[in-house]
Amino acid sequence: MHVDRSNTRFCRCNSAPRQFLCDAVDRRELICGGGAALVAGLLAGLLGGASPASAEKLTGEVPELDRVTVRVLIDSYQFAVAPGRKIDGLDIQHFGWGIGDHPPARTLISEFGLSMHVETQRGSETRNTLIDFGFTPEALNNNIELVGLNPGVLDALVLSHGHYDHFGGLVGFLQRTSGRLKPKLPLYVGGEDCFCAREWTGPPVQGDFGVLDRRALEKADLVVTDSVGPSLVGEHGFTSGRISQSSFEKLLSPSAMTIGIENGLGCFPERLAEEDRKPGLVPDQFRHELATAFNLKGRGLIVLTSCSHRGLINTIKQAQAVSGVDKVHAVIGGFHLAPYQPDYLRQTIAALREIDPTYVVPLHCSGEPFTDLAKAELPMKLLRAYTGTRLVFDSRSS
Known part of the structure; x- marks a missing residue:
């Protein structure tokens, strides 16, 4: 077969099983699926696509922690004058402004994205995990500096899923912290589809939704770590693994994936x-979506949902099932309820009431209609948090 390298740069896959035709195939070009698996495998190393390392599987009892501190580094907005408060076993601290002992020059940046830093303590051990990276590196780097987080203490990174508002700040963060992160720092992902190029197909604006740069991850000396199954994270936490859909919840697919590799970016079919x-474009099923959870001694699970595309209730139940811990102390993160109608929100509230978490902390894509309903239906459970908020969960009563 003659391959003309002069013009076409994109792979065309024929519909017959295990047949393919790729034009201009070289180390920077697109690999197509089906019968291209062998070729893709041979070129994977050249394209920066070495198979991810396997995460340490979750076996036995999950670690019990004395303290879990969750800092919201990026959320959709900030409320600078929100008063902090202490309740049983929880200290809620809001950031305010970046003033300190000098006149204001900059403050926290809020944007449509999510990033959370978790510091955990078990006896004399302390571990630090950074979960998601917001929409832009400008916001993430700015906020990390203002809250005083030293990137050198990080023990693990987690990317919940391949949406730009969760990975957009990652590469710029890695560039800013070059030489300051621990060597071979693990980045946990839920599967290869995390790396697919995406289009936003839902409202209000459609278009290119980015692709995660594998080459930048390798340059930063990260160990991309596959957490398709439930896995330990930083010795203290654990990922949900793939989230099953067993409840009433319906998966909406506001994005679509392009399958293949172009110029070293994308996903291997x-x-x-x-x-x-x-x-072509494949509707996103979010099979790779991860939640991250921590078990606070005597209190129960603290579940960081990130975005809940596969359902908030499904996500919580997955964390319960893989950990063997039924009690949920807090559920924090994006609940992805903004697109749904009131009847669906009421079903979600009813299911939350049955699970009975101590605290419910909606962020990011949860939506004001859900927050308003939860405020009325779960007034003692609902907590508000914003960009910069620090939630200190202690196993001991305060």
């Missing part, structure tokens, strides 16, 4: 679920 190995 042979590493995806078979039903996703199609040419």
Whole structure:
């Protein structure tokens, strides 16, 4: 077969099983699916696509922690004058302004994205985990500096899913902290589809939604770590693994994936679920979505949902099932309820009431209609947090 390298740069996949045709295939070009698996595998190293390391599987009892501190580094907005308060086993601290002992020059940046830093303590051990990276590196780097987080203490990074408002700040963060992070720092992802190029297909604006740069991850000396199954994170926490859909919740797909590699970016088809190995845009099923959870001694799970595309209730139940811990102390993060109608929100509230978490902390994509309803229906459970808020959960009564 003659391959003309002069013009076409994109791979065209024929519909016949295990047949393919790729034009201008070289180390920087697109690899197509189906029968291209062998070629893709041979070129994977050249394209910066070495198979991810396997995460340490979650076996036995999950670690019990004495303290879990969650700092919201990026959320959709900030309320600078919100008063802090202390309740049983929880200290709520809001950031305010970046004033300190000098006149104001800059303050926290809020944007449509999410990033959370978690510091955990077990006896004399302390571990630090950074979960998601917001929409822009400008916001993430600015906020990390203002809250005084030293990137050198980080023990693990977690990317909940491949949406730009969760990974957009990652590469710029890695560039800013070059030489300051621990060597071979693990980055936990939920599967190869995390790396697929995406289009935003839902309202209000459609278009290119970015692709995670594998080459930048390798340059930063990260160890991309596959957490398809429930896995330990930083010795103290654990990921949900793939989130099953067992409740009433319906998956909305506001984005679509392009399958393949172009110029070293994208996802390798042979590493995806078979039903996703199609040419063109494939509706996003979020099979790779992860939640991250921590078990506070005597209190229960603190579940960081990130975005809950596969359902808030499904996410919580997954964390309960893989950990063997039924009690949920707090659920924090994006609940992805903004697109849903009031009847669906009421079903969610009813399911939360049955799970009975001590605290519910909606962020990011949860939506004001849900927050308003939860305020009325779960007044003693609902807590508000914003960009900069620090939630200190202690196993001891205060």
